[in-house]
Amino acid sequence: MALALTARGPGPVPAPLRSKRRRDRLTVLAFLAPWLIGLAVFFIYPLVMTVYYSFTRFDLVTAPHWIGLRNYQFFFTKDPKVWQAVRNTAWLVVILVPARMLFGLGVSMVLTTLRRGGGIFRTLFYLPALAPPVAATLAFVFMFNPETGPVNVGLKSIGITGPLWFNDPAWAKPALVLLGLWGIGDLMIIFLAALLDVPKDQYEAASLDGVKPWQRFRYITFPNIRPVLTFGAVTGVIAALQYFTEASVAATVASGKANIGEGIGTTLGYPDGSTLTYPQWLFVKGFSDYALGYASALAVLLFAVSVVFTVILLRRAHAFTPTEESLR
Amino acid sequence: MKRQRFFATLGAGLALATVAACSGSSTAAPSVPPSPTAKVTGTVEFWHFFTGREEAAVKAAVADFHAKYPDITVNVRGGQDDEKMLKAIAAGQPIDLALSSTTDRAGKFCQSGAFKDLKGYIDRDKLDLTQFPDAVLAYTQFNGVRCTLPMLSDVYGLYYNKAMLSGAGVTDAPKTTSDLTALAKKLTVFNPDGSIKVAGFVPEMGWYENAPAHFAPSFGSKWLNPDATSAIGGDPSWQEMAKWQKDLVDFYGIDKLTKFTAGLGQEFSADNAFEKGKVAMVIDGEYRSAFVKDEAPTLQYGTAPFPTGDSHTDLDGGGYITGNIMGIGKGSANPEAAWLLMRYLTTDTDAMVKLANAIKNVPTTKAALASPNLEADANYKTFLDIFGNAHSSTTPASPTGSQYQDAMADFFTKWQGGKVSDLGAALLDVDKQINDALALATGP
Numbered sequence: 001m002a003l004a005l006t007a008r009g010p011g012p013v014p015a016p017l018r019s020k021r022r023r024d025r026l027t028v029l030a031f032l033a034p035w036l037i038g039l040a041v042f043f044i045y046p047l048v049m050t051v052y053y054s055f056t057r058f059d060l061v062t063a064p065h066w067i068g069l070r071n072y073q074f075f076f077t078k079d080p081k082v083w084q085a086v087r088n089t090a091w092l093v094v095i096l097v098p099a100r101m102l103f104g105l106g107v108s109m110v111l112t113t114l115r116r117g118g119g120i121f122r123t124l125f126y127l128p129a130l131a132p133p134v135a136a137t138l139a140f141v142f143m144f145n146p147e148t149g150p151v152n153v154g155l156k157s158i159g160i161t162g163p164l165w166f167n168d169p170a171w172a173k174p175a176l177v178l179l180g181l182w183g184i185g186d187l188m189i190i191f192l193a194a195l196l197d198v199p200k201d202q203y204e205a206a207s208l209d210g211v212k213p214w215q216r217f218r219y220i221t222f223p224n225i226r227p228v229l230t231f232g233a234v235t236g237v238i239a240a241l242q243y244f245t246e247a248s249v250a251a252t253v254a255s256g257k258a259n260i261g262e263g264i265g266t267t268l269g270y271p272d273g274s275t276l277t278y279p280q281w282l283f284v285k286g287f288s289d290y291a292l293g294y295a296s297a298l299a300v301l302l303f304a305v306s307v308v309f310t311v312i313l314l315r316r317a318h319a320f321t322p323t324e325e326s327l328r
Numbered sequence: 329m330k331r332q333r334f335f336a337t338l339g340a341g342l343a344l345a346t347v348a349a350c351s352g353s354s355t356a357a358p359s360v361p362p363s364p365t366a367k368v369t370g371t372v373e374f375w376h377f378f379t380g381r382e383e384a385a386v387k388a389a390v391a392d393f394h395a396k397y398p399d400i401t402v403n404v405r406g407g408q409d410d411e412k413m414l415k416a417i418a419a420g421q422p423i424d425l426a427l428s429s430t431t432d433r434a435g436k437f438c439q440s441g442a443f444k445d446l447k448g449y450i451d452r453d454k455l456d457l458t459q460f461p462d463a464v465l466a467y468t469q470f471n472g473v474r475c476t477l478p479m480l481s482d483v484y485g486l487y488y489n490k491a492m493l494s495g496a497g498v499t500d501a502p503k504t505t506s507d508l509t510a511l512a513k514k515l516t517v518f519n520p521d522g523s524i525k526v527a528g529f530v531p532e533m534g535w536y537e538n539a540p541a542h543f544a545p546s547f548g549s550k551w552l553n554p555d556a557t558s559a560i561g562g563d564p565s566w567q568e569m570a571k572w573q574k575d576l577v578d579f580y581g582i583d584k585l586t587k588f589t590a591g592l593g594q595e596f597s598a599d600n601a602f603e604k605g606k607v608a609m610v611i612d613g614e615y616r617s618a619f620v621k622d623e624a625p626t627l628q629y630g631t632a633p634f635p636t637g638d639s640h641t642d643l644d645g646g647g648y649i650t651g652n653i654m655g656i657g658k659g660s661a662n663p664e665a666a667w668l669l670m671r672y673l674t675t676d677t678d679a680m681v682k683l684a685n686a687i688k689n690v691p692t693t694k695a696a697l698a699s700p701n702l703e704a705d706a707n708y709k710t711f712l713d714i715f716g717n718a719h720s721s722t723t724p725a726s727p728t729g730s731q732y733q734d735a736m737a738d739f740f741t742k743w744q745g746g747k748v749s750d751l752g753a754a755l756l757d758v759d760k761q762i763n764d765a766l767a768l769a770t771g772p
Contacts, residue, residue, distance in 0.1 A: 078768075080764075146590045256535065270534070271586075271741075289765075
């Protein structure tokens with residue numbers, strides 16, 4: 001059939017053949033329909049609407065009013081807190097993501113070397129990942145309470161004055177990183193699977209050649225697990241750009257302030273805006289200040305940055321498959 | 329070519345959908361609803377913010393309403409906040425009646441049309457608005473649009489621990505902020521390591537009910553000009569408030585204060601610091617007395633108007649007033665029944681007094697305030713007096729909601745942390761933030 005189609009000249013296509021091709025295309029479309037509908041309804045349409053709203057003044061209730069580029073102008077020149085939110089989110093991308101990657105890789109490498117009890121340790125390291133983020137953050141804030149938390153009480157017993165953790169602008173984000181490291185199980189388990197998948201014969205050959213541990217990692221382990229590391233980095237960066245739940249729960253609980261009837265928008269960022277992330281600020285503007293037009297502009301910019309980050313990461317890491325060159 | 333046609337069709341469809349979605353409804357002009365010809369029946373979806381003990385009191389009031397109007401069923405949904413309510417209304421969810429805990433968003437609710445304009449109902453049923461005090465009437469409308477009615481109010485004053493004060497040889501509550509500072513220092517107890525054991529008064533802004541809005545009436549501080557632009561930078565009373573607050577923060581040290589407050593219980597729990605005797609004096613609403621009765625019945629405490637700024641002693645007796653505001657949702661499926669329930673909860677003297685007695689909020693009609701059934705002990709009466717005082721005030725409604733207060737709260741966080749070197753310039757910067765936000769929300 002393929003031969004017949006490609007050999008066809010520029011003349012008119014016979015009617016039966018046209019009909020069959022139409023049927024084939026309709027069949028393909030029918031099979032693709034669920035995905036196409038999902039893509040259109042849950043991605044393309046919201047994206048188009050978000051871009052449209054970003055050029056309007058829109059308070060959720062009344063009809064949007066076109067204001068051109070004023071939302072973007074406000075973002076770059078007048079929003080008093082957005083750059084703090086940008087800095088906090090960038091901090092999480094630069095510190096939290098690599099810290100989780102390194103810690104997850106380190107833990108999984110240690111676990112591959114265990115001769116006994118590996119299953120128990122794998123379970124122990126994975127378990128925190130099963131805790132719901134809200135409950136885990138709640139527990140962490142109480143554990144790191146500067147006055148009554150067991151961490152500072154323990155530090156005090158050995159003569160160290162612990163920091164204020166979630167109540168100190170300088171320590172709040174590092175405390176969130178500790179929370180991220182504690183819940184490393186999700187990353188650890190895929191790194192572990194990738195490490196166990198590295199061909200043993202390559203290690204044996206290297207061993208015969210007398211390579212050092214670092215060379216072993218650099219020239220055998222790393223090239224083999226690079227696709228998984230890339231996956232971890234890409235998903236980690238995207239998650240950091242969307243970081244919301246842990247920071248909002250930590251801020252609300254640590255502030256000790258009730259926001260009954262007012263919504264969470266009133267306590268986000270505590271202390272002193274140090275945990276205010278970009279998506280949180282987007283939420284505050286959209287649903288606490290009812291400036292959905294401006295929030296849409298924030299969302300468009302976040303989307304653009306996410307795309308750029310992802311493309312750069314994928315290009316730098318040669319995508320998800322190890323190449324001959326990388327394995328050489 | 330076919331592929332291009334397919335994507336062109338998809339794009340056209342999306343564009344059509346976009347245009348259709350963008351031509352959404354605009355705020356309808358208020359119309360006088362006709363008198364219901366038949367008996368009002370059906371279901372009312374009623375959203376409010378109360379939880380726990382207070383939610384039970386609301387349910388009891390609604391049960392009384394149902395007994396009076398058995399043909400109307402009310403679905404009561406407690407624990408809802410303003411963000412959720414507005415999202416639900418915008419999404420077309422038929423919330424018939426909504427109760428917000430703050431007046432801060434009255435401007436937004438009325439201006440956007442999220443709550444229906446009540447003028448038609450008020451005119452038709454000849455509802456007497458003079459039954460509400462003037463201050464309450466002011467905070468339940470915006471720019472001439474009355475989209476809410478008041479259902480109880482919150483009044484703020486000083487709570488003090490009588491045992492601690494008498495232990496220090498003091499019998500009367502402080503009258504000025506200097507008195508408060510001196511007494512706070514006297515009542516504060518430090519641990520041997522220098523940390524705070526008991527605080528006389530926690531001045532840290534953002535802790536519990538410490539908010540610029542709650543202190544503002546004691547200094548006569550002005551928030552906004554009539555055109556909703558900021559008046560903060562040009563009002564010297566804000567500087568007086570900031571300096572008083574920072575002096576007391578510096579007495580403790582911000583790090584010590586933060587560590588101390590981090591170890592205190594949550595505000596609305598039985599571990600509340602005032603109820604536990606960890607703090608001698610706090611600013612709080614009248615509702616605290618009901619919590620004390622429930623959670624710390626043996627606590628000996630007194631109440632008083634919050635001390636005035638040293639140069640504002642003429643404001644003695646006043647305080648901050650805010651309130652719960654009730655509106656009929658834009659997409660209400662049963663507005664007539666919602667209006668009936670709203671009238672019952674906001675104007676029926678017995679219902680209001682019963683609710684006020686249960687949750688110790690201040691009634692918002694003159695008749696309920698004067699009712700002999702209103703249980704008013706000495707502590708609660710303080711708040712009734714503040715409510716009626718001519719110097720009491722509330723925060724103004726703004727098209728930007730509470731953004732102007734948020735800007736001020738952000739300033740205080742930096743100020744108390746020692747990150748502000750030029751107080752006047754910092755307050756002018758707050759002006760700019762507020763005015764920029766206003767321009768974005770209301771500009772051409």
